[in-house]
Every structure is written in structure tokens, then in C-alpha cells.
Amino acid sequence: MTRRVPAPGRNAGFAIVTAIFIIVALAALAAAIVSLVRTQQTGSTLDTEGARAYQAARSGVEWGAYNSLRNNTCTPTTPIALGGTLAAYVSTVTCVRTQHNEAGTTVNIDTIVATACNQPAAGNCPNPTPGAGYAERQISIVVGNCGAVPCP
Numbered sequence: 001m002t003r004r005v006p007a008p009g010r011n012a013g014f015a016i017v018t019a020i021f022i023i024v025a026l027a028a029l030a031a032a033i034v035s036l037v038r039t040q041q042t043g044s045t046l047d048t049e050g051a052r053a054y055q056a057a058r059s060g061v062e063w064g065a066y067n068s069l070r071n072n073t074c075t076p077t078t079p080i081a082l083g084g085t086l087a088a089y090v091s092t093v094t095c096v097r098t099q100h101n102e103a104g105t106t107v108n109i110d111t112i113v114a115t116a117c118n119q120p121a122a123g124n125c126p127n128p129t130p131g132a133g134y135a136e137r138q139i140s141i142v143v144g145n146c147g148a149v150p151c152p
Helices: 014-070
Strands: 077-081 090-102 105-117 136-145
Touching: 014 077, 014 090, 014 105, 014 136
Parallel strands: none
Antiparallel strands: 077 090, 090 105, 105 136
């Protein structure tokens, strides 16, 4: 019995071309998945930072409202350092007071604006040159009070 060895023909090497194509396609798919996961993780991190910045700004306006209603004060600009999970944030609170006469009673109208960020410039927000991962939120409220007397 003699064994016949086929002579190299036109189909020789076809399997190697198919294998290279499959390897390249799988590598491209893996690169796309890695890129997608990295983008999704960055977006999730920025979303968390934005939520924390909102809570820091909310803390600032609540502090300003407390001072307006309880202490009858309106400080022009005050940076507030926060603690806990908001320790990386600063809330800069500004207050503008206008006085109005309502039936002989002086009514103080305080416009309180709190801007919170995680990369404060010189201890205040906003930061004109933020870096990567910068998050900033701003909340404003208007509070009216009559000082020591009840409002009409």
C-alpha cells in the first residue's frame, strides 16, 4: 500500500488566513468591550461626583437659610468645608439682602446662592480652570424674614 501525498495546490494555506481573520476580529471586539467598560465606569464616577456636588450645594443653601431665619444674618460670601463623604467638597454661599417696607414692617428678602465643587480654586467655588473629574452644582433660594417681629 502506497500512500499518496497531495501536491500543494490552490487551497493550501486557506486555514491560516481564516485563523488570522478570526484572531483579528476577536481582538477588535475585545478592544471595543474594554473601551465601552472604561467609558461606562468614567460616566458612573462623574454621575456620583455630580450627586455629591448637589448635596454639598444643598447643604450650603440650608446653612444660609438657617442663618437668615434664625440669626437674621446675611453674610456676603462664605466658603463652607464639609465632612464625611462630602469632605472633598467646598460649598461657597453668597447672600444678597434687600429690604422692603410692608405695611410699616421691614421685610428682609435674602437671595442665597450656594455653589459647590470638588476642586475649589483658592478655597472657593467655582473653579475657572477645573481638572479632570471636576463636579460643580449651584442652587439658589429666596428667603424672607422680618427679623425679631412676625411678618404680616
